[in-house]
Structure formats: structure tokens, C-alpha cells
Amino acid sequence: MIFEVANGCFGYGSGNEILRNLNFRVPEGKILSVLGPNGVGKTTLLRCMMGLLHWRKGESRIDGKNIHHIPVRELWKRIAYVPQAKGNALMYTAEEMVVLGRCAHLGMMQQPKKKDLELAREAIEMVGVSRLCGKLCSQMSGGELQMILIARALTTQPSMLVLDEPESNLDFKNQLIILDIIQRLAAEQGISCVFNTHYPDHALKISNQALLLDKSGRYIFGESADVINCENMERSFEVEVYIDHLDVGGASIASVVPLSIL
Numbered sequence: 001m002i003f004e005v006a007n008g009c010f011g012y013g014s015g016n017e018i019l020r021n022l023n024f025r026v027p028e029g030k031i032l033s034v035l036g037p038n039g040v041g042k043t044t045l046l047r048c049m050m051g052l053l054h055w056r057k058g059e060s061r062i063d064g065k066n067i068h069h070i071p072v073r074e075l076w077k078r079i080a081y082v083p084q085a086k087g088n089a090l091m092y093t094a095e096e097m098v099v100l101g102r103c104a105h106l107g108m109m110q111q112p113k114k115k116d117l118e119l120a121r122e123a124i125e126m127v128g129v130s131r132l133c134g135k136l137c138s139q140m141s142g143g144e145l146q147m148i149l150i151a152r153a154l155t156t157q158p159s160m161l162v163l164d165e166p167e168s169n170l171d172f173k174n175q176l177i178i179l180d181i182i183q184r185l186a187a188e189q190g191i192s193c194v195f196n197t198h199y200p201d202h203a204l205k206i207s208n209q210a211l212l213l214d215k216s217g218r219y220i221f222g223e224s225a226d227v228i229n230c231e232n233m234e235r236s237f238e239v240e241v242y243i244d245h246l247d248v249g250g251a252s253i254a255s256v257v258p259l260s261i262l
């Protein structure tokens, strides 16, 4: 599946445009990271991309087709969204919450079948949180709920996974688990992934492409290593940035360090 935004413009209500003339494409099996300062419009961008908010101008396309011309159920079979883990801790157990990922695949009033439950359990195992199966989401920590929401998205078996700051709330190990899952889904199953992040190191580690927003409404889109450089990061975040590459066991790992406020 090829996902595309053509001339996307958005502002809330009658307010100023916060996203202006966005043009980018996510090819099948590629990973796009979205970066930018707090409040610049990253979550808004994800929501516009998926049609949860309407572009003022422009459109989102899947394989060349405006997503608003795709039936809703069909769309949510193809896209799975992991919102930030806050405010949606309903009275479901972890397992029930993850099975909800199968909703778009079930008919009206249809109960999940054995296969749906198996897929849910596989996803729970994949993210390594089987111990949480019977626990109520309302009684989970932010990080635990985040892992469950990611499992729910995997249960959908989407063509594209959209994640809003998937590593926030997570400890080092769980951050690596999630980054590894995203990389494997893309490489092994051709699933495209788009994720917002405040960790440029993570973007450089796993994303093929990056989209960097700044508060003036400008953006830079391209290969991650070209976009996430000192000059662009300094202009977007208004901080002095140092980028180093650590040689660890023959692998080069990028480290992006904020030095001082400009």
C-alpha cells in the first residue's frame, strides 16, 4: 500500500493554518518518523492523514484513492492507529482491549471468533505483556497501557501502522521492543509505519524517511539522515544540537544531544 498526502493544509476552526501544503508519500514497507517541537502539529498531522480530522485543502490517498472515498470499515482494516496512552483506560481487561483490534474485521453484532482471540494472544505475546492479560486497563500504568494499545493495533493486521509517540511512558527495554517490532513489521511483512517521536535517535535508528515540522508551518521531508541534521534540528527546535555516531560492535548508532537553548 502506498500512502500519500497531497497539498495537505489544516488549521483548527477559523484559526491559522498549522499545517501548510504538506506533500509526502510513504511507500510500502517503509517507516516515516514525524518530529517537531511541542504543539507544532504532529498529532494533528496523524489525525488529518487518517481522516479523523478533515484537511482544509488537499487530501490523503491510499494507492492513489482519496481516503474519504474508501468505506470506513475497509479503511480501518488497512490502517491501525495507536493514540497516546491517556484518557482511554476503559473498564476492559487487557485481553478484551486487544481483541477490539479485530472490530473492523467482524460483521455487525458479530462476536470475535477463535481466530480473533488467537491473533490477540499472539500480539500480546509479541509485545511481551502476557502477564497483563486479565488486568483492567483502568488499573494499568501509562507504559503498560501503551504496550496493550500497540498489541491492539497489531491484532488488526493492518497495511499501515500509525503510532503517536509510541515510546513515551516506556522503559529502555520496552522502547527497544517497540522499535524492533516496527522494524520487523516493515521489513518482513511490508507494513508501512508512521510514528511521531520526541526521540530523534529512534527516528535515525529505524525510520527510512523523516518529516520535521517547525512552528512557522514549514516542514522538511526526506531521507531521515538528510532531514535530522544539526542545522535542521536547531532551526526547528531552537536549541543547539550535537550529533555523534557511536561505533558499537561494528554498528553505527546515531546520538542526538541537545546542548543549549538558542
Ligand SMILES: Nc1ncnc2c1ncn2[C@@H]1O[C@H](COP(=O)(O)OP(=O)(O)OP(=O)(O)O)[C@@H](O)[C@H]1O
Pocket (backbone or CB within 6 Å): 012, 018, 036, 037, 038, 039, 040, 041, 042, 043, 044, 045
Ligand atoms: N481540538 C483542538 N482545537 C483547537 N486547537 C487544538 C486542538 N487540538 C490541538 N490544538 C492545538 O493545535 C496545535 C498542535 O497540536 P498537536 O497536539 O497536534 O501538537 P503536537 O506537535 O502533537 O504536540 P506534542 O509534541 O506536545 O504532543 C497546538 O497548538 C494545540 O494547542
